[in-house]
Amino acid sequence: MDPQAKKVALRAITYGLYVLTAMDGDHVGAAGINWLTQASFEPPLIAVAIKKDNDSHAIVEKTGAFAVNVLAEGQLEIGKAFFRSAKVEGNTINGYQFEPGPETGAPLLVDLPYWFEARTTDSVMRGDHTVFVAEVVNAGVRDESAVPLLLRSTGMNYGG
Ligand SMILES: Cc1cc2nc3c(=O)[nH]c(=O)nc-3n(C[C@H](O)[C@H](O)[C@H](O)COP(=O)(O)O)c2cc1C
Incomplete structure (x- = not known):
């Protein structure tokens, strides 16, 4: 395989950009992620790949729950605040206000236009990320009215 072609072709997959959050007591994880997709209508499943050494990984593995907050066009600055570990101060994470998700307690960022909570059903621990399937x-x-942010439009890459 040509490594350059592999990189360029895999980076041609179209992604959004999201903030995945998880909570275990006062331990909070919040990660800017793009490796996410819906995977079933009934039940409604999603699949997400989380890096093994992320704080969020440990919390999702332990609690079996997380939330996904969808970034909108114009919210890249918010997204950038979550490419590092989560720091909670009062009712903010990395400077952005949150409220607990009603079902899971996972933080919901109040500035982001769409969110969902999910409970894991399966995990594939292969490679440097774990793929969690979740309902x-x-x-x-x-x-x-918010238009979801596309990774491609940010000029950033995660993949390849
Ligand atoms: C553009 C971009 C996309 C990213 N996508 C993912 C992803 O899909 N999965 C992942 O585990 N980490 C991804 N990351 C890395 C996380 O944002 C980063 O490791 C974060 O600090 C994790 O926070 P946590 O330790 O609180 O979980 C991405 C980073 C960037 C810059």
Whole structure:
């Protein structure tokens, strides 16, 4: 395989950009992620790949629950705050206000337009990320007019 072709071709997969959050007592994880997709209508399943050494990985593995907050166009600055470990101060994570998810307690970022909570059903621990399959158990829409942010439009890459 040509490594350059592999990199360029895999980076041609179209992604959004999300903030995945998870909570275990006062231990909070919040990661900017793009490796996420829906994977079943009934039950509503999603699949997400989380890096093994992320704080979020340990919390999702332990609690079996997480939330996904969808970034909108114009919210890259918020996304960038979550490419590092989570720091909670009062009702903010990395400077952005959150409220606990009703079903899982996982933090919901109040500035982001769409969110869903999920409970893991399966995991594939192969390679440097774990693929968690999870059932969506709750969802919310704060601003239906918001257009989801596309990774490609940010000029950033995670993949290849
Ligand atoms: C553009 C971009 C996309 C990313 N996508 C993912 C991803 O899909 N999965 C992942 O585990 N980490 C991803 N990361 C890395 C996490 O954002 C980063 O490791 C974060 O600090 C994890 O926070 P945590 O330790 O609180 O979980 C991405 C980083 C960047 C810059």
